[in-house]
Each structure stands twice: as C-alpha cells, then as structure tokens.
C-alpha cells in the first residue's frame with residue numbers, strides 16, 4: 144500500500160483515512176489560492192454531513208460557501224507558508240446548533256521543498272467551548288449580582304480565605320478596599336470586631352460556621368456600636384457533585400426597617416388620644432404578669448377606672464371637651480405611677496391599671512389618691528372649664544384564679560359597685 148504522502152488515488156486515501164479514529168481530511172495544494180479536497184473519512188462525513196463521493200477531487204470553493212471557503216483557506220495558506228503543523232479552532236453551523244472544532248493541519252512537503260498536500264484532523268471541542276461560555280455567562284451574572292445587590296456580600300473558600308466581596312460589603316463594615324484587595328482576612332476581622340457590641344459572640348459564631356459548611360444561617364441579628372442592626376444570612380457553597388467550595392455571607396442593614404417595625408408595633412399598642420397603652424398592650428402585659436406572678440408567687444392588683452357621667456361631659460362641652468378630659472385624666476395619673484405599672488385606656492372613658500408586686504392595701508391607697516387627684520382636675524376647653532370624677536374598682540390576684548381575666552373581671556365588678564354606690568369612690572372585690 145502506498146503511504147498517504149504518495150497516493151494520488153482519492154478512493155485509496157479515503158480508505159486510509161477511515162482507519163483514523165477522529166475526523167480527518169486531505170487537501171491537495173495546487174497554488175496559493177487553489178485547494179482541492181482529496182478525501183474525507185467517514186467520521187468527517189458523519190460530523191459534517193458532507194460525502195466523500197460528492198466532494199473528492201473538487202475545489203474547496205465549489206464545495207463550501209464563499210465565506211466558509213475563504214475562512215478555511217486562511218488556515219491552509221498559513222500552514223503552507225509556515226511549512227509546519229498548525230492548530231486552529233473553528234465553528235460549524237450544523238442543523239442541531241453550532242459545533243466547535245480544534246483542527247490540526249500537517250503539511251506534506253516534496254523533494255523540492257514545496258507543500259503539496261495538507262492532512263487535517265479535527266476533534267470536537269463543543270463541550271469545552273460551551274462550558275467556557277457558561278462560565279463566562281455565570282461570572283458576568285455573579286459580577287452584576289455582586290455589584291447591584293443591596294446586601295454586603297463576602298465569599299470565602301473552603302480554607303476561609305477571602306475570594307469575592309462587593310462594594311456594599313465594604314460600606315457596611317467600613318473596610319478600606321486595600322485591606323480586601325490584599326485579602327487580609329485578619330485585618331478585616333479586626334475592623335469588624337471593633338464595630339460590634341458583642342465581638343466575642345460574633346467571632347465564636349463565624350468560627351463555628353467556618354467549621355461546618357453544611358450549616359445554614361438565617362436572619363442572624365448583629366448589633367453594632369453605632370446603633371445599626373445587621374441581619375446575616377450565610378450558607379456553604381456546594382456544587383452538584385457535592386464538593387464544598389466555601390461559604391457565602393450576606394449582610395443586610397435592617398436599622399431603618401427595624402425602626403419602622405418598632406414604630407408600627409408601638410403605634411399598634413398605643414392609644415392615640417391619650418398616648419398611653421391601649422387594650423391590646425394591657426392584655427398582653429396582664430398575661431405576662433399573670434405568668435410571672437404565678438411562677439414566683441408574687442402578688443399583683445388590677446384597677447378598673449371609669450370617668451363619671453362622661454356622657455354628660457360630652458353633651459355639655461362637646462366631643463372636644465370630652466377628649467380634653469380624657470387627656471387631662473391620663474396626664475394626671477401617669478406621674479403617680481411606677482415605671483413597672485401598666486396604665487391603659489381600655490376604650491371610651493374606661494381605663495385600667497396593673498400594679499405588679501402590689502397587694503390590695505397598697506392598691507387601695509393608690510386608688511384613693513387617684514380618685515382625689517382626678518377630683519382636683521380642672522379641664523379647660525373652648526366651652527368652659529369643668530371638673531371630673533372617677534369611680535375605681537380594685538382587685539388582687541387570688542390563689543384560685545385560673546387566668547388573668549379573673550382578677551380583671553372582679554375589678555370590673557368592683558367598679559360597677561362603686562358606680563352603684565354613687566360614683567367618685569373606690570370599691571374592691
């Protein structure tokens with residue numbers, strides 16, 4: 144059998160090439176611009192859809208589109224001029240998408256030194272190219288996410304070395320960019336520690352998470368010395384094959400959100416007119432105090448206070464006069480109380496007072512003083528000035544009480560008794 148170099152028989156070349164496991168083709172060089180396809184093997188036929196029988200002996204320009212022919216001829220010419228093997232990547236538009244190839248061209252040189260033939264072998268690199276494209280896409284996605292994220296983001300590798308971070312991370316933690324550029328984790332942690340209310344807790348927690356990449360963290364609160372509150376989310380980075388690559392940390396400044404939430408909670412528990420607690424806040428505190436009193440065997444008392452003849456006040460001085468009376472009443476009582484007492488407007492002209500750690504005697508004394516203080520109030524409004532009085536019912540927690548409603552109910556009944564007895568007085572039950 145002739146060697147590949149010598150054979151001029153396209154059929155023979157075809158059968159020799161078929162022994163090769165990869166796509167192969169032979170080009171006869173007839174001039175700087177004239178390249179004739181001598182043979183392609185079966186693998187090449189399968190991959191390109193071209194057929195040796197149709198193409199063998201024909202010029203490249205006749206087989207390929209003008210554009211593709213010019214493209215391949217650039218590489219052929221390069222190989223001929225260099226008189227040495229060359230590699231190049233090319234893409235092919237096939238019915239099921241673009242495929243990518245790495246081709247190796249080997250020149251065959253005759254005795255006079257002229258390149259008369261090229262042997263090309265190609266293997267597909269579509270998978271590699273697609274992976275590269277995917278990696279580029281994912282990296283651009285990550286860059287965009289890092290840059291635009293409202294969260295401060297830090298990524299560390301499995302050895303806890305700094306890998307990525309974003310601008311927001313530097314802003315939140317006041318870390319100079321050069322510290323991160325130098326990947327100086329120790330210095331960065333020092334800067335972070337100095338800003339924390341509880342640096343030891345912070346460091347213990349991140350050490351624990353560094354050791355346990357499988358642990359996730361959600362909504363972990365971090366309090367800063369300057370009053371800011373951060374929320375941290377963190378999780379290990381694991382690929383689909385199960386390899387752990389490190390950990391990603393998200394830091395979110397929730398100071399403003401917390402402030403608004405706190406304000407809303409406070410509003411939902413405050414009576415707008417008198418600016419004292421409302422029924423909901425009172426009932427919550429009463430339930431808490433009931434549990435505490437039960438656990439530690441401590442006493443508490445409840446007072447129900449109702450302004451007398453309030454309908455008459457409204458009728459005579461209008462709603463504005465009534466409101467002024469409610470405000471004056473609240474303002475008068477508030478300074479008479481301890482910090483731990485809960486004073487609330489239960490609705491209308493009805494108020495409640497919870498006195499933790501107080502027995503009945505103490506509560507009765509306070510109730511009497513409240514009654515006197517109310518009777519001394521002079522309410523001023525546009526329609527004139529007037530005085531008010533209040534009736535008060537008092538009750539202490541009893542050992543047999545099964546829930547916090549019981550002393551409250553008794554205080555309410557005592558209030559009814561005080562009203563029945565002529566108002567402007569205190570009764571207990």
Ligand SMILES: Nc1nc2c(ncn2[C@@H]2O[C@H](COP(=O)(O)OP(=O)(O)OP(=O)(O)O)[C@@H](O)[C@H]2O)c(=O)[nH]1
Nearest residue numbers: 449450451452453454455457462463465466491492
């Ligand atoms: N101005 C004003 N009046 C209110 C408010 N809430 C309830 N009231 C009025 O308070 C009055 C309560 O009247 P009643 O429950 O009949 O009791 P009272 O007139 O105080 O009589 P006694 O409690 O029996 O002494 C009603 O006229 C209500 O309209 C409020 O927020 N502002």
